[in-house]
Amino acid sequence: xxxxxxxxxRETKVYYTSPIAYTISFIFLTIAGYFYFSNVVYYSQLSMNxxxxxxxxxxxxxxxxxxxxxxxxxxxxLLMLPxxxxxxxxxxxxxxAFELLFSYPVQDLAVLLxxxxxGLFVFVLMVIPTGLYFLILQGDGLFEPGVLFSGYxxxxxxxxxxxxxxxxxxxxxxxxxxxxLITFGGLFMFWIVGWSARLADPPVNxxxxxxxxxxHSSDFYRGVINTSDLAYYLCFIFxxxxxxxxxxxxxxWRG
Amino acid sequence: xxxxxxxxxxxxxxVLLVGVIGRAIYPSVxxxxxxxxxxxxxxxxxxxxxxxxxxLLSSRTARxxxxxxxxxxxxxxxxxxxxxxTDGHNQxxxxxxxxxxxxxxxxxxxxxxxxxxxxxxxxxxxxxxEQYQAEELFKQYAQVSKRFRYELIDPDLKPSFARAAxxxxxxxxxxxxxxxxxxxxxxxxxxxxxxxxRVTRPGRKKIYFLTGHGExxxxxxxxxxxxxxxxxxxxxxxxxxxxxxxxTGEVPEDAAVLVVxxxxxxxxxxxxxxxxxxxARGGKVLFLIDPEPLDRLATWFEQYGVVLKNDMVVDKxxxxxxxxxxxxxxxxxxxxxITRELVGLATFFPMARSVGVVDGMPAxxxxxxxxxxxxxxxxETDLDALIGGNAALEPEDxxxxxxxxxxxSLKMVKNDGATTRLAESSKKQTGRFEVxxxxxxxxxxxxxxxxxxxxxxxxxxxxxxxxDLVSIRPKDEHMQPLTLSLxxxxxxxWFPVVMMPLAVLVIGFLVVWRRRKMG
Numbered sequence: 001x002x003x004x005x006x007x008x009x010r011e012t013k014v015y016y017t018s019p020i021a022y023t024i025s026f027i028f029l030t031i032a033g034y035f036y037f038s039n040v041v042y043y044s045q046l047s048m049n050x051x052x053x054x055x056x057x058x059x060x061x062x063x064x065x066x067x068x069x070x071x072x073x074x075x076x077x078l079l080m081l082p083x084x085x086x087x088x089x090x091x092x093x094x095x096x097a098f099e100l101l102f103s104y105p106v107q108d109l110a111v112l113l114x115x116x117x118x119g120l121f122v123f124v125l126m127v128i129p130t131g132l133y134f135l136i137l138q139g140d141g142l143f144e145p146g147v148l149f150s151g152y153x154x155x156x157x158x159x160x161x162x163x164x165x166x167x168x169x170x171x172x173x174x175x176x177x178x179x180x181l182i183t184f185g186g187l188f189m190f191w192i193v194g195w196s197a198r199l200a201d202p203p204v205n206x207x208x209x210x211x212x213x214x215x216h217s218s219d220f221y222r223g224v225i226n227t228s229d230l231a232y233y234l235c236f237i238f239x240x241x242x243x244x245x246x247x248x249x250x251x252x253w254r255g
Numbered sequence: 256x257x258x259x260x261x262x263x264x265x266x267x268x269x270v271l272l273v274g275v276i277g278r279a280i281y282p283s284v285x286x287x288x289x290x291x292x293x294x295x296x297x298x299x300x301x302x303x304x305x306x307x308x309x310x311l312l313s314s315r316t317a318r319x320x321x322x323x324x325x326x327x328x329x330x331x332x333x334x335x336x337x338x339x340x341t342d343g344h345n346q347x348x349x350x351x352x353x354x355x356x357x358x359x360x361x362x363x364x365x366x367x368x369x370x371x372x373x374x375x376x377x378x379x380x381x382x383x384x385e386q387y388q389a390e391e392l393f394k395q396y397a398q399v400s401k402r403f404r405y406e407l408i409d410p411d412l413k414p415s416f417a418r419a420a421x422x423x424x425x426x427x428x429x430x431x432x433x434x435x436x437x438x439x440x441x442x443x444x445x446x447x448x449x450x451x452x453r454v455t456r457p458g459r460k461k462i463y464f465l466t467g468h469g470e471x472x473x474x475x476x477x478x479x480x481x482x483x484x485x486x487x488x489x490x491x492x493x494x495x496x497x498x499x500x501x502x503t504g505e506v507p508e509d510a511a512v513l514v515v516x517x518x519x520x521x522x523x524x525x526x527x528x529x530x531x532x533x534x535a536r537g538g539k540v541l542f543l544i545d546p547e548p549l550d551r552l553a554t555w556f557e558q559y560g561v562v563l564k565n566d567m568v569v570d571k572x573x574x575x576x577x578x579x580x581x582x583x584x585x586x587x588x589x590x591x592x593i594t595r596e597l598v599g600l601a602t603f604f605p606m607a608r609s610v611g612v613v614d615g616m617p618a619x620x621x622x623x624x625x626x627x628x629x630x631x632x633x634x635e636t637d638l639d640a641l642i643g644g645n646a647a648l649e650p651e652d653x654x655x656x657x658x659x660x661x662x663x664s665l666k667m668v669k670n671d672g673a674t675t676r677l678a679e680s681s682k683k684q685t686g687r688f689e690v691x692x693x694x695x696x697x698x699x700x701x702x703x704x705x706x707x708x709x710x711x712x713x714x715x716x717x718x719x720x721x722x723d724l725v726s727i728r729p730k731d732e733h734m735q736p737l738t739l740s741l742x743x744x745x746x747x748x749w750f751p752v753v754m755m756p757l758a759v760l761v762i763g764f765l766v767v768w769r770r771r772k773m774g
Contacts, residue, residue: 017770022763026756033751040739040747047736060735062351133751137743142735146350193276208276210342219347224356228345235334242330246323 003107007114008121011088015122020087024080025126031076032069036133039065061142062223070151070221074158074214077123078191081159082183084122085166086176088115089248093174108248112167112241119163127155147223154220157233158213162187164240171247187213260303267296347398358395362448366400371455375405376429377442378422385426389442396447403451421490423703430454437492440709441596449720453492460511460719462488463498465526469519471543471694473497478700481516487708488715500526506533511719514541517694521551531555534665537684539718543694546608546638560622561661561690562611567641568657568692570632573603581606581641583628585659591625593662593689593713600706602626604659607693609634611658622663625689627656660691662717689714 015021043064131152134143166183173179194212209215213236216229274289301308349356358366375393379386386407393405410417410425420429421438428439430450437450464473464481471481473495485495498513500506500522506513506529513533515522522530530540544552546567553563570583582605588594612622632655633648640646648654665686695701697711739747 017766019763019767022759022767025759026763029756029759030752033753033755036751037748040737041744044737044739044744047738060355061737062355129755130751132755133747136746136750137737142737144350144352146352150350210338222356223349223351225348225350226345227347228341231337231341231345235337239330239334243327246327250320250323 003110004112004114004117007111008117011115011118012121015084015118020084021122021126024084024122028076028080028126029129032073032130033133035069035072036065036130039069040137062144062147066143066147066151067221070155071218074155074217075191077155077159078162078187079184081119081123081162082166082180082187085119085163085170085183086180087170088119088167089171090174090176090179094176108245112244112248116163116167116241119167120160123159123163124156127152127159144223150220150223150225153225154217154229157220157230158217161213161233161236161240164237164244165190168240168244168247171244257303260300263296263300267293267300270296347395356395358399359444359448362396362444363399365448365451366396366403369400369402369451369455371432372402372404373430373432373451373455375403375447376420376431377405377407378410378417378420378425378427378429379407380409380411380425385442389428392442392444392447421486435459435492436490438490453720459492459494461494461496461507461509462512462514462715462719463496463507463510465500465513465515465518465522466497467499467501468522469517471516471698476699478698479695480699481697483699483702484516484697484711487702487712491712491715493715493719500529505529506538510538512539512541512715514543514715516541516543516697517545518549518552519545519547521549524551527551527555531558534559534686534688537686539686540688541714541718542688542690543697544608544610544690544692545694546606546692556690557613558617558620559663559688560613560616560620561663562609562613563690563692564609564611564634564636564653565638566609566634566636566653567638568604568607568609568628568632568634568659569641569646570628570655572629572631579605583607583632583657583659585626585628587627587629587656589623589625589627591662591717593710593717594625596713597706597709600709602696602706602710603701603704604691604693605695605701607659607695609653609657609659610661610690610692611653612661619666620663621666622661624658625660625662627658630655632657659693660689662689663687687718689718 043061046064131148134148137143162183165187166179169183169186170176170179173182190211190213192212192214193208194215196208210232216232219226219229270289271293274286274293277283277289278286347356375396377386377389377393379389390405390407393403393407396403397405408416410422422429424440426440426442428442428447428450430437430439430447432454435454437454439446439450464470464485471479471484473481473485476482488495493511498507498510504525510533513530530538534540544563546565548565549563553565556563567581568583569580571580573579573582573584582603584601584603586599586601588597610624612624616622634653634657635641635646635648636652637646637649691714696707702708702711
């Protein structure tokens with residue numbers, strides 16, 4: 001099973017020797033940086049107004065800087081990660097290297113893990129540098145480490161889930177564009193299924209609410225780590241990695 | 256067509272999913288049309304690819320396919336089971352420093368000691384942020400006590416239900432335990448916990464309304480009547496009754512609050528004596544006094560440090576809010592439990608008089624102004640000029656901001672003459688009073704406008720509930736203002752928005768370009 005390492009190295013190398021990883025990281029960092037800047041400036045303006053108004057409550061960095069930073073960023077990565085995952089299997093299927101890949105004495109699982117972890121690696125490497133933003137102002141003790149931790153945990157889990165879904169869709173088609181589009185569409189559906197939960201009656205609305213990706217990340221951004229949310233993400237990732245395995249396997253007997 | 260039909264099974268599956276999920280959400284018959292559409296899609300595929308299907312079904316592929324499908328279904332089943340398990344029994348860890356996502360200790364204690372079932376219904380409109388916050392709060396309560404049940408209803412989708420429950424505003428929460436119930440607006444933890452306390456405790460508090468001097472009538476449904484005010488109190492679990500003090504001579508022992516709402520005549524000396532006695536033994540009185548000449552009452556107020564002048568407040572600002580000159584608006588509240596949540600909200604008082612405090616408080620009393628009108632108002636003493644329509648600010652008039660209400664409490668006087676506030680932990684009650692220079696703000700015509708009903712209820716609550724309720728400090732007390740220095744401002748722009756992304760771009764460019772050169 002640890003045969004995934006060569007695959008992982010190869011995939012990561014492909015990502016970082018082509019414009020893909022850099023372009024996505026560049027765009028993501030620009031957006032993340034801008035959100036951070038804009039939230040902090042707004043917050044400092046509010047602080048100035050609050051000085052003259054003893055009644056203004058709720059001036060805290062969690063609600064006003066962190067939550068409105070993590071939340072929108074989740075949407076941003078939902079849009080961008082499909083572009084990262086679209087090539088994971090589709091590229092080989094297109095080029096014909098797919099069969100070659102599976103003729104190696106390497107297990108399907110190793111291939112899957114290697115590719116998945118490569119995607120995950122690029123994602124994590126893209127997100128981690130944003131931690132510097134918070135270090136800049138940490139002199140004032142503004143940001144609670146606990147909430148930063150749970151916020152990043154939520155964002156990383158979301159990304160890991162998106163990548164798992166993306167890799168599954170990528171294994172279904174040889175056309176990268178189609179893979180990206182379906183991934184995006186599917187993730188978006190998971191995202192908005194929570195909205196329609198309002199219209200339904202119990203118990204349906206509870207089920208739909210549970211399925212929604214958005215509902216499970218919001219607690220993390222506020223500083224609450226909920227075992228039910230953790231379990232959801234793990235189940236989600238496991239499910240789609242499992243389905244990817246099934247899909248890869250089916251190539252064998254599809255003939 | 257044959258080529259296109261290759262995709263039909265997949266499309267058919269999508270249509271089926273959309274139909275099923277859509278039907279679950281929205282009971283429309285048209286969504287059932289998904290079924291025939293799916294059948295058609297699959298049917299057509301079967302027709303065009305009959306030979307393939309035949310060989311497929313009997314082939315090795317089919318056997319493997321079936322096995323694969325089975326394992327997928329099995330895994331999904333297991334995951335669903337895990338999901339249900341973890342959803343029902345989960346643990347929350349609040350990692351914030353101040354525990355702002357957790358319930359206060361008092362709330363947890365009260366919930367743990369709940370011995371009756373409480374049903375809480377939140378009436379929130381649409382998918383508002385308010386609803387999400389309320390639900391978060393309810394979930395936390397429900398986690399502590401199984402007796403706390405909650406439900407969220409959209410009043411737009413179920414209007415009759417909301418009306419029957421007596422809900423008049425979006426964002427109201429009904430807290431019910433058996434026959435007792437209460438409605439909370441502007442939900443927060445403190446209010447919810449206190450509502451829990453009130454509906455689960457035995458017995459109800461009694462509010463008496465003084466009669467015999469032309470006061471507001473509790474049964475009157477005309478615009479000047481107080482029927483709605485009475486109903487509002489009853490919905491908050493109070494018992495409301497009239498009191499003819501002239502006859503009884505004493506304020507009843509079971510009176511939680513006495514309300515004097517808009518008397519047109521002076522009370523008799525014996526009534527004033529009864530009220531003095533009532534206050535002295537810890538009673539609570541709410542005075543809503545219109546601009547009538549009530550000299551005996553005004554003199555009586557002096558012993559409590561309250562100044563009642565024969566004037567009427569003129570406020571030209573009211574026109575901005577669609578009111579009139581003689582309906583002063585208050586937007587400026589002194590910090591006090593009664594007005595704490597009214598910040599930013601307006602209350603208005605048609606035909607009001609000024610109510611102020613004396614410079615030197617009499618011993619044993621502590622009174623202060625609760626609300627003032629705007630700077631552009633004044634209290635006109637020349638009432639004839641007012642009727643004539645040409646009143647103006649004269650030196651003898653009180654210039655704005657004009658005080659419109661006073662709150663006060665009685666202090667215990669020790670034998671050695673030093674005064675001290677009665678200790679909080681003591682069970683004995685201290686007398687409290689509130690004097691507002693108008694009673695129209697709570698009449699049927701005006702009660703449900705602006706924040707008038709909140710002011711009315713909060714006044715009654717503050718008076719009636721001394722010592723019974725818990726005070727939960729708002730979690731947001733730890734404020735972290737941020738003032739960016741010029742350098743900081745520059746850094747947080749240039750570094751995250753420009754430098755970091757550019758660094759990535761440069762590295763990428765170098766790497767890729769060098770590879771191209773070498774390769």
